[in-house]
Amino acid sequence: MDPNGKFYFIEANARIQVEHPITEMVSGLDLIREQIHVAFGDPLSIKQEEIRIEGHAIECRVNAEDPETFSPSTGKIEKLHWPGGPGIRVDSHIRQGDKVTPFYDSLLGKIMAWGTNRDESIQRMLCALDECEVLGIKTNIPLHRQLLRHPDIVQGKLHVGLVEALLLEKVFG
Amino acid sequence: MFHKILIANRGEIAVRVIRACKQMGIKTVAVYSEADRDLLHVKLADESVCVGSPSAAKSYLNVPNIMSAAQITGADAIHPGYGFLAENQQFAEICDKHQIHFIGPPIEAMGMLGDKARARGLAERLNVPVIPGTDVLADLDEALKKAKQIGYPVMIKAVAGGGGKGMRFVTSPAELEKNLPIARAEAEASFNDGRVYLEKYLIEPRHIEVQILGDRSGNVVAVGERECSLQRQHQKIMEEAPSIAVTPPVRKKDTGTRDQDWQRSSLRWRGNH
Numbered sequence: 001m002d003p004n005g006k007f008y009f010i011e012a013n014a015r016i017q018v019e020h021p022i023t024e025m026v027s028g029l030d031l032i033r034e035q036i037h038v039a040f041g042d043p044l045s046i047k048q049e050e051i052r053i054e055g056h057a058i059e060c061r062v063n064a065e066d067p068e069t070f071s072p073s074t075g076k077i078e079k080l081h082w083p084g085g086p087g088i089r090v091d092s093h094i095r096q097g098d099k100v101t102p103f104y105d106s107l108l109g110k111i112m113a114w115g116t117n118r119d120e121s122i123q124r125m126l127c128a129l130d131e132c133e134v135l136g137i138k139t140n141i142p143l144h145r146q147l148l149r150h151p152d153i154v155q156g157k158l159h160v161g162l163v164e165a166l167l168l169e170k171v172f173g
Numbered sequence: 174m175f176h177k178i179l180i181a182n183r184g185e186i187a188v189r190v191i192r193a194c195k196q197m198g199i200k201t202v203a204v205y206s207e208a209d210r211d212l213l214h215v216k217l218a219d220e221s222v223c224v225g226s227p228s229a230a231k232s233y234l235n236v237p238n239i240m241s242a243a244q245i246t247g248a249d250a251i252h253p254g255y256g257f258l259a260e261n262q263q264f265a266e267i268c269d270k271h272q273i274h275f276i277g278p279p280i281e282a283m284g285m286l287g288d289k290a291r292a293r294g295l296a297e298r299l300n301v302p303v304i305p306g307t308d309v310l311a312d313l314d315e316a317l318k319k320a321k322q323i324g325y326p327v328m329i330k331a332v333a334g335g336g337g338k339g340m341r342f343v344t345s346p347a348e349l350e351k352n353l354p355i356a357r358a359e360a361e362a363s364f365n366d367g368r369v370y371l372e373k374y375l376i377e378p379r380h381i382e383v384q385i386l387g388d389r390s391g392n393v394v395a396v397g398e399r400e401c402s403l404q405r406q407h408q409k410i411m412e413e414a415p416s417i418a419v420t421p422p423v424r425k426k427d428t429g430t431r432d433q434d435w436q437r438s439s440l441r442w443r444g445n446h
Contacts, residue, residue: 002375003376006302007381007423009303011292012292014287017255017399018186023384023397023399029396033196035252036178036193036194036252039274039276041389043392044388048394048395051394053415070405098211101208144410148411158402159402160402162403163410164405167405
């Protein structure tokens with residue numbers, strides 16, 4: 001989508017997406033359940049006119065990586081606490097004592113924050129990130145905190161080159 | 174409903190799928206590599222099968238071992254999650270051959286959408302806008318003419334391209350004249366293929382996705398959009414829904430056209446994307 005709001009088709013990903021939970025949070029649907037039903041041959045549980053998008057949801061991908069150099073971080077998770085509270089969802093597989101190995105992608109989990117509006121979801125996400133504790137390996141949580149406090153992101157002035165431009169300007173850290 | 178689903182994945186998405194299955198009363202089979210035997214997806218599933226050594230090629234991408242795990246455990250469907258085998262058309266065909274349901278789109282749709290050029294062609298036929306571009310350029314005159322039609326700035330791109338080689342950003346006819354031979358020479362040197370084309374360069378675009386679900390009867394719904402512009406090296410970091418840049422009339426038009434167009438396109442969905 002260009003700055004004038006014009007759309008261009010790029011691709012269609014024929015699979016469930018990593019970030020599907022934010023759609024689930026604003027629509028109330030369980031997309032995996034829908035996938036399983038339609039694969040079995042059942043009809044969709046919902047019609048277009050029944051779909052309601054309510055509130056706003058943000059997802060932060062928590063990766064096992066150095067927040068400054070982005071090199072993967074491996075090792076034993078000595079201590080782990082995921083956040084909770086109203087509007088917070090965490091999709092993760094890691095537990096305290098697990099070993100993060102170098103064989104696969106660095107995704108440790110995803111924190112989702114729902115709010116009645118965008119400001120509330122940002123506020124809830126900031127609280128969730130502050131509460132989150134992962135010891136023993138490095139994560140990109142500090143980067144998420146800084147991103148969510150940057151004026152361009154708070155105001156929603158987003159584009160695909162923004163994060164790299166901000167990193168290049170050394171705005172963070 | 175399915176009796177037992179094998180989840181051909183690991184990590185958070187394997188856990189996510191197992192949880193959905195449990196809530197639906199479906200039995201689950203986890204597969205794992207030797208490095209993952211103590212992970213949560215193995216613990217949560219009703220059954221688990223080790224499918225190989227730590228490297229993904231020998232475990233989560235090991236089709237014979239995964240198919241054997243499905244047959245031994247009597248799974249009647251496989252959920253591929255994302256990554257690994259999720260968009261592997263050949264894997265979906267093998268599942269089909271063994272009468273195991275692949276939880277995803279039909280094979281023909283995977284082939285169509287997996288090939289970016291074919292997907293773009295389909296979008297064009299359905300009047301879904303694509304980034305304006307050209308075919309292979311014959312000479313400078315053609316390049317100048319086409320660039321004028323598309324509008325500057327434009328990107329010169331190598332047909333065989335990759336890694337930025339043979340790629341040049343130009344903002345005027347003079348720059349195009351100067352950079353076209355350079356891009357060609359670079360493409361020739363890098364890929365032994367000097368063919369180049371033009372594509373409109375979008376300034377500071379956003380990455381917006383529309384969630385679509387479809388069933389076998391051809392019902393398709395669009396469940397709003399996601400804003401995925403916060404990326405580093407093409408990897409998404411943070412996403413949000415809805416996008417503040419998508420206004421209600423745009424949303425109606427965008428999701429509306431896609432909905433109708435995909436229905437018309439004779440692609441019958443078995444999953445969502």
